[in-house]
Structures are given as C-alpha cells and as structure tokens.
Amino acid sequence: MQQPEFVPMSKEEMSNLGWHYLDFILITGDAYVDHPSFGSAIISRVLIENGFKVGIIDQPNWKKKDDFKKLGAPRFGFLVTAGNLDSMVNHYTAAKKRRKRDAYSPGGKMGLRPDYPTLVYTQVIKEIFPDKKVILGGIEASLRRFAHYDFWQDKILPSFLILSGADLLLYGMAEKSIVELALELKKGSKGNYKNIRGLCYVASKEEIGTLDPKNVIFLPDYESICRDKLVYAEAFRKQYLEQDPFWGKILIQPYRDKGFLVQNPPAFPLKETEFDQIYELPFQRKWHPIYDKDGGVPALSEVIFSITANRGCYGGCNFCALTMHQGRIVQSRSKESIVEEAKKLVNQPEFKGYIHDIGGPTANFLGPACSKQAVAGACKNRQCLFPEPCEHLKPRHDKFLEILRSVRNLKGIKKVFVRSGIRYDYLLADREREKIVEELCKHHISGQLKVAPEHISKVVLYCMGKPAIEQFEEFKQLYELTNRRLGLKQYLVPYLMSSHPGSTLEDAVKLAVYLKKNKMKVEQVQDFIPTPGSLSTTMYYTGINPLTGKKVYVPKSMHDKALQRALIQYWLPQNYHLVKEALIKTGHSELIGNGPGCLIPAKPPKIDIQQRS
Structure with a gap:
C-alpha cells in the first residue's frame, strides 16, 4: 500500500x-x-x-x-x-x-x-x-x-x-x-x-490451565501486593528479572474478580535491517498542517534535526524504566541508513547545518554488550556496567565514531552534536578512550558536554545503579586535559538528582560540599519522581531494594525533598533559608559563615524581584 x-x-x-x-x-x-x-x-x-x-x-x-x-x-x-x-x-x-x-x-x-x-x-x-x-x-x-x-x-x-x-x-x-x-x-x-x-491479555482459570507450567511464573495476586509491601517488592523483582526475550517466561498476575493478567515474553530485538526499514519510512518530519494556526507542536523542536541511532540500554540505572520498556539489549541502525537520514535533513529548508543529536537512550551504546547477549539475552542476575564493568563487556566505539565521521563530512553539515548522553564508565573501559574523547571534543561538542554522575554518595549511587564518583572524576580529568591540549574552552555539565531513595539529608550536605570544593554550579536539578515501572519507584514505595531485600532510607515529605534539592543549588539566594535549616538540622553549622569553606554566609543575601520570581 x-x-x-x-x-x-x-x-x-x-x-x-x-x-x-x-x-x-x-x-x-x-x-x-x-x-x-x-x-x-x-x-x-x-x-x-x-x-x-x-x-x-x-x-x-x-x-x-x-x-x-x-x-x-x-x-x-x-x-x-x-x-x-x-x-x-x-x-x-x-x-x-x-x-x-x-x-x-x-x-x-x-x-x-x-x-x-x-x-x-x-x-x-x-x-x-x-x-x-x-x-x-x-x-x-x-x-x-x-x-x-x-x-x-x-x-x-x-x-x-x-x-x-x-x-x-x-x-x-x-x-x-x-x-x-x-x-x-x-x-x-x-x-x-x-x-x-510483547502482548498482555486477560485469561480465565481454564485458559491458564492450558499453559505449560514450565514456561509460567505466577506473581503475587493484586490483593496481596496491596496489603503487604514486602509482597509488592517480590512481585516487582519477578517482573524485572523476566524482561528478556531469550529466556523470559510468561508472567501471570491474578485478580480476584477480574481473571488473570497474562504477559507474554518480550518481542525479540529488531535486526539492523528491520530497524533501518522502520526509520526509512516516508515521515514528513513535520506536525500535521492543522496545527499551523497554533504555531505547531513545541516537542518537535527538540528532535526535528536529531537522528535516532539505537534503542535499548544495558546501563542499568534503577530510576529509569527502560529495562521494562525497551529492554537491556541494544539494537542499532546501520551507518548507511543514518547517513541517508542526515541527507534528508540537509535538504529541509529550515536546516541551518547543525544536527542536534545522533543517539538514543545512550549515544555510545551501538550494539549488544557482549557476544552472548545478542544470541542468549542479558544475564539474569548481574548487570553489564554496575557496580563494575563485566569482564565479558566489549566496549567498542568504532561504529559510533564511524557514523559521526560519515555524517559530519556530508556536504551542508557544519556540526554534529551528541546530546543524548555519553555513558562515561563505558567509554573509560575502552582502551582507545583518549582518542575517543579527543575526537568528541574536536568535532561533536560545542561549549559543554552533559553527563550524569547523579550523586557522590556510595549508598545513593548503589541505590541508583550508577558507577562510583571516582569514575566521573577520572572522566572529568581526561575531558579537561584533552580540551586544554586542544586549546578549547569546553566544560562538563553534570546532571544531578535529589531525593533518590537512599539519600539522607547528610548525603545531600556532602554533595553540596563536594560541589563547592570542585567549583561546580549546577543549573538544573532533577528531583526524583517515582514513575511507574522503575526499580527505584519500588524502593520509594516499599523502603526495600527488591533485588537485595535490604531496607532503604526514603526521603518522602515534600519539605525534606525541598531541603535536599536546595542544597544542590546552595548558592542561589532564594535557597538560603532552606540550606541553613538543612545545615543546622544535620549539625553542620560550621558551613554557615564567611569562610572559604562555608556554603552560605552568616546573613541572608538580598533577593531582588527577578530572583524571587
């Protein structure tokens, strides 16, 4: 058709x-x-x-x-x-x-x-x-x-x-x-x-009886998980561990009066040719004309000159629901398909020569983590990068760089940016890391590179499924040395998250001190939101890490969350009173004053009308 x-x-x-x-x-x-x-x-x-x-x-x-x-x-x-x-x-x-x-x-x-x-x-x-x-x-x-x-x-x-x-x-x-x-x-x-x-349906008891018991896992019923947070955590653990197309089983969740929810195993990953075919369909790359009178659809501006290169992620961040949605096996498009899409962008009348991003959930993941993953699935009880990179991980950036080179050399393209995120622990595991960072700094960064250390506390990072802060510091040093050697003034912008499960007010104070010591002023802070489908949301609700069964501290009150958020931006005048309260509450009054190591002055600064609004 x-x-x-x-x-x-x-x-x-x-x-x-x-x-x-x-x-x-x-x-x-x-x-x-x-x-x-x-x-x-x-x-x-x-x-x-x-x-x-x-x-x-x-x-x-x-x-x-x-x-x-x-x-x-x-x-x-x-x-x-x-x-x-x-x-x-x-x-x-x-x-x-x-x-x-x-x-x-x-x-x-x-x-x-x-x-x-x-x-x-x-x-x-x-x-x-x-x-x-x-x-x-x-x-x-x-x-x-x-x-x-x-x-x-x-x-x-x-x-x-x-x-x-x-x-x-x-x-x-x-x-x-x-x-x-x-x-x-x-x-x-x-x-x-x-x-x-990839299908879910509702079945009767008779239909459930026809399924092969060897391929079925029963989850706790709805009424039980509503009554008991431990049961809820166990239900999520079972769901989380079965989201693999190669070995995941049929999951069944009973509902007393509604029958049985059945989840079939996930769909198999797209082959490269299948992925290419989807993105080569004749998309107009525009909103429907009926929206012209309204000025269009704002979300398009974020992606209109970006190219999707991959999907799936084996990064394993617990606050992200990608494991439950796209899965851990990374699928990617061919270089040829991506180059052809870039050529289409060049021909658009609004194109100014800049491709805003080539990437996906993580830009430098362009294939399965190891040879086993592509044919047998991701490991059930271990992560690829957390807490340390797996010995079987094959960190390769060849295809990533080949794609970037091919696109940036096209006629009509001035610059190709990488904005969808670099997983720096994966990059550091590559023996060619110095060359990779140099090429990125020379050609694919304009002023700043955004990365996501998220926090500094070992406990919090463990709850997040993120690498140790030392990994960030190693990458930061490599990035800064590379830019100095190239004579470029480019900065590293860290993404940080406040109030994640595991983060106490004391942890937030330590993060603020770290930022002060390292002269880092973070413009944007993500306050943790317990979104459906993430492991961190289960921690938030139950106070338990479902994978370990251990208790986790959870900051829940809006005021406690506001204190933690304010500490990350301790230098903003409008945050002064919240930061002062947090410092007094944690016994860190020594950080209030006019000394070089203090976070805030003894007296509150004046706030003009613009700052207040």
Whole structure:
C-alpha cells in the first residue's frame, strides 16, 4: 500500500486517499507529529506499510463523544496511547504541582488531554463501540501493565489492561507485535493472537490451565501486593528479572474478580535491517498542517534535526524504566541508513547545518554488550556496567565514531552534536578512550558536554545503579586535559538528582560540599519522581531494594525533598533559608559563615524581584 503524505485525520483526508474504511483507528493523547520520534507516527506507518488502513484521532475531547466518531468504526479495532510520555509525568512536577505547558500539544497548551488518557479514552470507546476491540500501547500502558504504585494517588493501581476494560495491551517497542496482531485479527475467528510476544491479555482459570507450567511464573495476586509491601517488592523483582526475550517466561498476575493478567515474553530485538526499514519510512518530519494556526507542536523542536541511532540500554540505572520498556539489549541502525537520514535533513529548508543529536537512550551504546547477549539475552542476575564493568563487556566505539565521521563530512553539515548522553564508565573501559574523547571534543561538542554522575554518595549511587564518583572524576580529568591540549574552552555539565531513595539529608550536605570544593554550579536539578515501572519507584514505595531485600532510607515529605534539592543549588539566594535549616538540622553549622569553606554566609543575601520570581 502506498504511504500517504500524512496519516489521515478526517473523512476528507480518507476520501482524498480513496479510502472508504479504516482497519485501525489510533487515538492518541498527543498531537500528531509525523516524525519517527513519535510513537503514533511509527506505529501508524508500520501498519500502513504492511497493507492496513490507519487513521489518527488526536487529543479527542473525552467529554464529547462526537470526537471519537469522526472517522467512523474501524474494521479491526482501536489503538489507544496516552502519547510519548506517561500523562502524569507530562502533567505534574515532582512536587505534584500542575505543569503550565504541554510540549506535545498544539501551541504547548495544557489541558487538551485528561489524566490517565489510556483509561479515559478506552472507557469512552467501549461505551460508543462496545463490539470493537481496544488495544492499548505506548509508554503509559507499557509501564502500567502490571499492578503498580502510582505516586500521584499514593496507592497501588491495577494493571491498566484490567482497569481500563481494554481487550489487549502491547508493551515495549511494538512494531513487530502490532503487525503480528493485525494479521491475526484480519483472520477473524480463525486468528490466534495469544502467543504473540510483547502482548498482555486477560485469561480465565481454564485458559491458564492450558499453559505449560514450565514456561509460567505466577506473581503475587493484586490483593496481596496491596496489603503487604514486602509482597509488592517480590512481585516487582519477578517482573524485572523476566524482561528478556531469550529466556523470559510468561508472567501471570491474578485478580480476584477480574481473571488473570497474562504477559507474554518480550518481542525479540529488531535486526539492523528491520530497524533501518522502520526509520526509512516516508515521515514528513513535520506536525500535521492543522496545527499551523497554533504555531505547531513545541516537542518537535527538540528532535526535528536529531537522528535516532539505537534503542535499548544495558546501563542499568534503577530510576529509569527502560529495562521494562525497551529492554537491556541494544539494537542499532546501520551507518548507511543514518547517513541517508542526515541527507534528508540537509535538504529541509529550515536546516541551518547543525544536527542536534545522533543517539538514543545512550549515544555510545551501538550494539549488544557482549557476544552472548545478542544470541542468549542479558544475564539474569548481574548487570553489564554496575557496580563494575563485566569482564565479558566489549566496549567498542568504532561504529559510533564511524557514523559521526560519515555524517559530519556530508556536504551542508557544519556540526554534529551528541546530546543524548555519553555513558562515561563505558567509554573509560575502552582502551582507545583518549582518542575517543579527543575526537568528541574536536568535532561533536560545542561549549559543554552533559553527563550524569547523579550523586557522590556510595549508598545513593548503589541505590541508583550508577558507577562510583571516582569514575566521573577520572572522566572529568581526561575531558579537561584533552580540551586544554586542544586549546578549547569546553566544560562538563553534570546532571544531578535529589531525593533518590537512599539519600539522607547528610548525603545531600556532602554533595553540596563536594560541589563547592570542585567549583561546580549546577543549573538544573532533577528531583526524583517515582514513575511507574522503575526499580527505584519500588524502593520509594516499599523502603526495600527488591533485588537485595535490604531496607532503604526514603526521603518522602515534600519539605525534606525541598531541603535536599536546595542544597544542590546552595548558592542561589532564594535557597538560603532552606540550606541553613538543612545545615543546622544535620549539625553542620560550621558551613554557615564567611569562610572559604562555608556554603552560605552568616546573613541572608538580598533577593531582588527577578530572583524571587
């Protein structure tokens, strides 16, 4: 089937394509941007490439049913996604305050989608089209596929498949799964989709009895994990350890009155050719023209001149949910495919010669961590980089640098940046680290490189799954020496996180002292948010590390979190009173005064109106 310029969003657009019906209607909480950084665009175009007619309904008014009817009824079902972000992360800060801007909506306007659109949209569809299948997908559904702790309601919510009343749920990066499912649904009553990888469904006791017990792991039931945090931690541990396509088993979570939630093993990683084919589809790399009147969709500006090179991550950061969504096995595109995409960027009229990023979750991961991982999966009870790099790890940057060289040498390109993150402990494990850093400093950094040490405390870093601070210091020294030798003034900008499980107020004070000693002023601080699907969120809720069973200190009150956050930016006048309170509270009054080692002066500084606002 020929790909349309844009996936149709109206009957008129369908008619222009000669389409009299749709096989699937995708309903999304985001505005429709036809760019491969947006899941709705990828899934729609992958289905169209495989012969299915797809239409998109963006941000329907859930209070007006007519919005859900405007494309008619699909033949095979509705695909429902909250969008590129979990809606609650999109709507609320770590302090649970409503955000003022939604980058994924036209003009950045807030309020065009409900909280938990996965649930709300499904319920409306089921009311209007009760005989049509609803298939959930996207990050919100994926990371809420099991019973999970919800930070914003401060309680355990059931699987969103159970809670919404949808028929099926596809988790992870679902290009393979959605095509397999579509082909089975096309067969009608003869279709058999319940063995599809990456699929969750609700089964009866009789259906569960037909599964091979050797390939099944039962999780604690929903009612038990609501009653007991130890049971919740154990449930998460089992989920976390089975997210591998090569050896992961079928997971079953019982619900007393709703049946059994079944998660099939994850889909196998994309082969390089499969990855290339998806990103070579004819994306317009624009928002749909209906948003022109609103000034477009702000989120596009962050990625319009960026190129996705990989997906998956074996970095193992506990506050990140990538293990539960994209998995630990890194998949990457070919150099040729990436170069061709760069050529397309050069031909765009708005292109000024700068590619903002070539990367993914971690830019310098461009393949499996070791030869075993590609054919047998990631190790079940050990990490690739934490607490030390595995002896079987094969740190190679050849392909990474080849891609960067090939793209930067294209006519019309002035500079290629790497902004999606360098994993410095992986880079340091490469014997060619000096040459790699030199090439990055010469060609792919402009003024500053952002890296993520996150903290300095051994306890906190262990809870985070991050390398020791000595690794950061070694990389910092190498980076600074390289820039001095090259005669460049380029700086290292550290990302830091406050209030992560394990971080006491004393740890936060030590971090502030470290920053002062090393003359580092951090402009941006990420306050830990317990998002669904991460190991750190389980620590936050239970006070237990689910992998070790050991207790973890958790800063929970908003005031304690504010104290820790303020300490990282101790030098800001508006943080003075919070920092002073924290220092007195921890017995560090010696850090208050006018001496060279003090964090804050004895008297509060004056704050002008601009600083106060």
